[in-house]
Amino acid sequence: MSLLVDDLHVHYRTLSGDVQAVDGVSFGIADGEIMGLAGESGCGKSTLGNSLIALTGRMRYVAGTVELDGEELPIGVPDKMVPYRFRSVSLIPQYAMSALNPTRKIGKLTTELLRSRHVDPRAVLPEMVRRLELVQLSSDILDRYPIELSGGMKQRTVMVLSTLLNPSLLIADEITSALDVSTQKAVAEMLVEFRTRGFVKSMIVITHDLSILYQIADTIMIMYAGMMAERASANTIVAAPRHPYTKMLIASLPETGVRFDESRLAGIQGRPPSLLGPPRGCRFRERCPVAYERCAEVPPVIEVAPGHLVACWRAG
Amino acid sequence: MRSYFSRKLVTYGLTFFVAVTIDWAIPRLMPGNPIQGLIARMTLPPGASQAVTAYYEKVYGLNQPIWHQYLSFWTGLIHGNLGQSIYVVGSPVSSVIAQALPYTLGLLVPAILLGWYAGNKVGAMAARRKVLDNTVLPAGYLLTATPYMWLALLLAWVFGSVLRILPLAGGSTFGMPPSFSWPFIESLLQHWFLPFASLFLVGFGGWAIGMRNVIIYELEADYAHYLEALGAPQRLIRRYAFRNAMLPQITGLALAIGAVVAGALVTEIVFAYPGLGSLVFNAILNSDYFLLQGIFLFIIIGVLIANFVVDVVYVLVDPRTRIGMQGGRT
Numbered sequence A: 001m002s003l004l005v006d007d008l009h010v011h012y013r014t015l016s017g018d019v020q021a022v023d024g025v026s027f028g029i030a031d032g033e034i035m036g037l038a039g040e041s042g043c044g045k046s047t048l049g050n051s052l053i054a055l056t057g058r059m060r061y062v063a064g065t066v067e068l069d070g071e072e073l074p075i076g077v078p079d080k081m082v083p084y085r086f087r088s089v090s091l092i093p094q095y096a097m098s099a100l101n102p103t104r105k106i107g108k109l110t111t112e113l114l115r116s117r118h119v120d121p122r123a124v125l126p127e128m129v130r131r132l133e134l135v136q137l138s139s140d141i142l143d144r145y146p147i148e149l150s151g152g153m154k155q156r157t158v159m160v161l162s163t164l165l166n167p168s169l170l171i172a173d174e175i176t177s178a179l180d181v182s183t184q185k186a187v188a189e190m191l192v193e194f195r196t197r198g199f200v201k202s203m204i205v206i207t208h209d210l211s212i213l214y215q216i217a218d219t220i221m222i223m224y225a226g227m228m229a230e231r232a233s234a235n236t237i238v239a240a241p242r243h244p245y246t247k248m249l250i251a252s253l254p255e256t257g258v259r260f261d262e263s264r265l266a267g268i269q270g271r272p273p274s275l276l277g278p279p280r281g282c283r284f285r286e287r288c289p290v291a292y293e294r295c296a297e298v299p300p301v302i303e304v305a306p307g308h309l310v311a312c313w314r315a316g
Numbered sequence B: 001m002r003s004y005f006s007r008k009l010v011t012y013g014l015t016f017f018v019a020v021t022i023d024w025a026i027p028r029l030m031p032g033n034p035i036q037g038l039i040a041r042m043t044l045p046p047g048a049s050q051a052v053t054a055y056y057e058k059v060y061g062l063n064q065p066i067w068h069q070y071l072s073f074w075t076g077l078i079h080g081n082l083g084q085s086i087y088v089v090g091s092p093v094s095s096v097i098a099q100a101l102p103y104t105l106g107l108l109v110p111a112i113l114l115g116w117y118a119g120n121k122v123g124a125m126a127a128r129r130k131v132l133d134n135t136v137l138p139a140g141y142l143l144t145a146t147p148y149m150w151l152a153l154l155l156a157w158v159f160g161s162v163l164r165i166l167p168l169a170g171g172s173t174f175g176m177p178p179s180f181s182w183p184f185i186e187s188l189l190q191h192w193f194l195p196f197a198s199l200f201l202v203g204f205g206g207w208a209i210g211m212r213n214v215i216i217y218e219l220e221a222d223y224a225h226y227l228e229a230l231g232a233p234q235r236l237i238r239r240y241a242f243r244n245a246m247l248p249q250i251t252g253l254a255l256a257i258g259a260v261v262a263g264a265l266v267t268e269i270v271f272a273y274p275g276l277g278s279l280v281f282n283a284i285l286n287s288d289y290f291l292l293q294g295i296f297l298f299i300i301i302g303v304l305i306a307n308f309v310v311d312v313v314y315v316l317v318d319p320r321t322r323i324g325m326q327g328g329r330t
Helices: A045-051 A106-116 A121-134 A139-143 A151-162 A181-196 A210-216 A234-239 A244-251 B002-029 B034-041 B049-059 B066-078 B093-126 B130-145 B148-162 B182-219 B222-229 B234-270 B276-285 B289-317 B319-325
Strands: A003-014 A017-029 A034-038 A059-068 A089-092 A169-173 A202-207 A219-224 A227-233 A302-305 A308-310
Touching: A003 A045, A017 A045, A017 A059, A017 A219, A017 A227, A034 A045, A034 A181, A034 A210, A045 A059, A045 A169, A045 A202, A089 A151, A089 B222, A106 A121, A106 A139, A106 A151, A106 B234, A121 A139, A121 A151, A151 A181, A181 A202, A181 A210, A202 A210, A210 A219, A210 A234, A219 A234, A219 A244, A227 A234, A227 A244, A234 A244, B002 B066, B002 B289, B034 B049, B093 B130, B093 B182, B093 B234, B093 B276, B093 B289, B130 B182, B148 B182, B148 B234, B182 B234, B222 B234, B234 B276, B234 B289, B276 B289, B289 B319
Parallel strands: A034 A202, A034 A219, A089 A169, A169 A202
Antiparallel strands: A003 A017, A003 A059, A219 A227, A227 A308, A302 A308
16 A cells, blocks of 8 residues: 555634544555546535645644555654655646746756755756656747747646656646646646556546546545545446445536437536535435435445445445 | 736836926925025125026026927927026036935935835744744834834934934044045945934834734735645745745835835935935925926836836746737737
């Protein structure tokens, strides 16, 4: 196991109280595994991803442990996390298009960043040039300012920069959401290529786009309202989901060959609950078509098949 | 790059022409007449005033049609001749200005640049230290909201009148002959300090607040968060943020120069400082068209040059303007 997360709780501080964005999530990722992390907006998937590398502003670590390659990550203590960032855990942020300082040439930015992390740029830059070529960027972008690149080019530059020190774990946060469909596919394939070539050992790909995950992820974890709903191999999630939420998510995807003027695309009625004092019991209860009395209690995570985890009373 | 600067130069040329035309027109729109003031100060036998007025109008060219006056103003200007002062009788305007200019420059240049530099430094520091922020922010708002001459009056009262440690008025001790000696320089500095301090403090407050706000904004920018996620030390992130935050401050400097010049004029009047400000004051009182024109001409040139320098500096420090000029994509 490359990554082991155990009962992680991360809250957001707001004026009206703590938002329980990640509320007791446990999972593991094997070496070389690409795990997709999916769910609606506000389900805590980005919070989970970000908390593994850098807690931002109002995020507060509450409880739980994170272990990477057998070493515990001090994710609650920002200063102690610094040595792990970039080297062991890295991030391709949601805002990759604006992640580069606009007034520094990309080469200079890279050099300064590497120096600040006590890495000799001369030892790494040739590799960076090779990797840029791998993602179809010429090495002269190092001599350009970020504003001279297109959005897709910036995205690929950030991908190369983030993975330059061969981190064990890469968190890719919504990296395809701002791209058009053909670029999405190319970016997704590059992620797989990076894993294959060993630039990164394992990966968490956060997205709300299940179709992208189906193409690249080995396993998929579905989150709902700060908790894990289901986790299984990508094929199982798509073909044989057990959690009613997953089933409805899959059903709401358009299928090829189906004319949607005849049958309306199914959606999920209602909204996710507020995480500022979430309801007791199963958090999906209100929107769930198969809910019954037992759902007033929090459903335990059970392993219905090897590697297939579901948190639902009906699944057992 | 070249087309950018030639475009800028045309703009500056047009601005100069319009500003100088207005500069020529405004004194002539004032009520009163310079010759009348001059005559009033003379003791003339009854009946002679008409002849004297006609004589002086001829000497100063004021009897000619207005368009002719305007044209000869430009011809004079091109030849470097700004005319004769009416108020300082018998002196050419250029030499009257030449006497006052060093005082104003000595006041303005350090006040603008030091105020800008110190304000930015302190503002940047305030953005990351809570204690400093809680003191700099209210002090900055108070200072920047203070009118120049009010702060000048306050300083004059406290240091000149109550504490009596600094002189109240003038450019140097009255009656002391100008010389390159230590007592004279000391006297110059003593007289210079209060007007300088009032200009410096007002500017300082504004810049400190501006810088603090921009830095806080920059530290929340995406690139700052990305660097943090990659474990870059705060030092590097702050350096980037500071540099990026400087860009709007440079533009702000260009915009502020005009206002500071106006502030300096009033401040000089408060301290009876022998710079261009006091000269403007006396020129207005005496309806001295030529002197007023000449002073404002220098102010116009000064403001335009300062703006041009800022334009050039901006191109040097912000890659985005450079790329925009080369027709690059954004």
